[in-house]
Amino acid sequence: ATLHGMPLSAAVAGATLPPITAGPQSRVTTRASPVAAPRAAAASCSRPFSASRLRLCNVEVASRRTRHQRRGQRSVRPNASIDGFVGVAGSMGSSPPAASAIGGYGYSYGYSYGYGYGYGYGYGGDHCASRHQRERESNLGAPSVSRAVSIVNALTNAFPLWVLAGAVVGLTNPAAVTWFRGTAITVALAVTMLGMGLTLELEEFISAIKRPKQVVLGVALQYSVMPLLGFAIGRVFPVAQPIAVGLILVGCCPGGTASNLVTYLGKANVALSVVLTTVSTFLACVFTPVLTKQLAGTLVPVPAGGLFVSTLQVVLLPILGGLVLKRYCPDQVAKVLPACPLVAVITVALICASIIGQSSSDIAAAGPSLLLAVATLHSAGFALGYGASAAFGFEEADRRTVSIEVGMQNSALGVVLATAHFVDPLVAVPCAISATVHSCIGSILAGSWRLFGKKRPA
Template sequence: MIAIITRLFPLWAALCSIFAYRNSAVFVPLKPYISEMLMLVMLSMGMTLKIEDFTRVLKRPTPIVAGIGLHYLIMPLAAWLIAKMLDMSPELQAGMVLVGCVASGTASNVMVFLSKGDVALSVTISALSTIVGIFATPLLAKMYIAASIAVPVMSMLKEIFLIVALPIAFGVTINYFAPQLVKKVVPSLPLITMSLIIIVLSTVVSLSSDKIGIETVIVVIGVILHNALGLIGGYWGGRLFGFDKSICRTLALEVGMQNSGLAAVLGSSFFGPMAALPGAIFSLWHNISGSFLASYWSGKPTGTSNDHLKREDVSLH
């Protein structure tokens, strides 16, 4: 029953997003708890990982370098080209470019988890792309929109540590010291994890509902194209490097999914409220597209050891 419910994850995400848009007051009060909910999701992911997973990734650094390189090569350029092609206003162009210039988002780790990708690789790329982004984001933004942007360095490092690194490390520790307990808990995680992700997504939609109107259609088109180019470029870039399907799925989601919340904040702070719109819409769309893609991939073999992980054994696999 849990497997059937979680397989319909994209449907629940879409329905709840529509409800949140029409009834934003229901979810707005949950804004202060978004970080905590994501931390619980990351904790559940960490409980399915072992220390050996990370040592294995670090022994093969090529996918890490490829993921970060593809991310900062494809996304800023794609955002700039799409903004120009759609003839967006300068403010919206700045917002689009900022979405392309930020690091991978924490949501990518979740979607990789659902897709039978390499979670340890995903977490490593997200962490390193965030560190690289401290320098890359302002430099790339200046290159594409000729503006100087002050990136909140400590806030970004705090976010990646508290929301991603710490919960996953705690989960790995639990798995190391209490593997039998983990085996008992894991079967109950799918529904809990899916519910938390949907609540987070609904909260993001509710917080952006006042910015979403008929005049934003062009931004929606741009965001969908941008996300699609990232997903496609990440996957086939990985295939060109000769990586297996599990790694290619990981690269697709790491390249195509952004820390768009940060982009929205930077856009609003430096270019005006409309510059936050691409980031706000991207926050919604990449979760929906990622969940659909994850649902599709979760039923497809990768040809790696990940294939022995059954949907009912690991959260939302």
């Protein structure tokens, strides 16, 4: 092999050679050779070019010149001439020609692919070319996939508009959404909870164990402040008895699935939000029926056993199913995971639209007092959640997270429980309106925090 018209053996012997200029005019012709190269040991290119420094310097020049480039543009084989930059690097030992880099036993010519340096022991052009060929093939269609994910995310971020549009359709054109009822609502919510299970990570629970103070306070506020607020507002506001029961049921539900999105938009602690939602949802199997029985049992009969079974079927089992699927079918889960939040948003909007459509005349008769009662419930939840976490000295991001988790409820679960276990359809109405109200309030808060509040700590 020759290098700038000089025998390659001269370089091996340590002769001083002129530097190789990286560019189209540089060409190295390589052939399998039994020459064994010493280990390159030079650390600088400032002194005259010995053979070892020559090897390192050309590699560095080549790598810097092509760092901005993406991947290799050709498949490199032994005994090939390489146009463009070339860096010479030592290849240890006497591996067979097929496994050596490019020059057979003695030398490998570093061929940079835009990341990493062009030299190494045991790496070869064939290996690199095939590896990057696989990467190029795996990345085919990536731009279109990225655009699709961006569209899905944009539609998901507009979840308050989805819920508000569903409420408007339910009030103005009930026939368009009232077909979605009964078992369909239950199955749809179970699918949503399954999607939530697919998004959970074990690391998030480990993080929660390391920060028990925030989790304990958030869950305690969830199942103390909101149920008591629902009970008090139902007594103070001039609403019918079934509406008062519905307010209590809303307050006894766990954190809403959309709270994670609002937490992200408000630059709060998303990991803590996911943990709080998950823990409160698991505990709902016990707390929701028990608290509803204690607070609303004086008003109407409350089937606590039926509430427990329904919560178990609609919430706990689907979430566990999602965790199992993610554990044993990760590739399939990864394909559908980006669409899960959007499916959840559309499902909640459709459930709320259906319930509002079925009770549109009763909602109109109740007037603004119903809307004001629900808005007061959630506004007080947001305020008390933020104030309590501030009193405990939480940092700003955690205050926002606890506020969102306390103020936003899983209203869809309330709708399912109300329609399945209460005779009066008005019990489900506050739950349906709740989804629209807390989504709008949460979005307004997130937007104000994002624009005017302090930045989230790193």
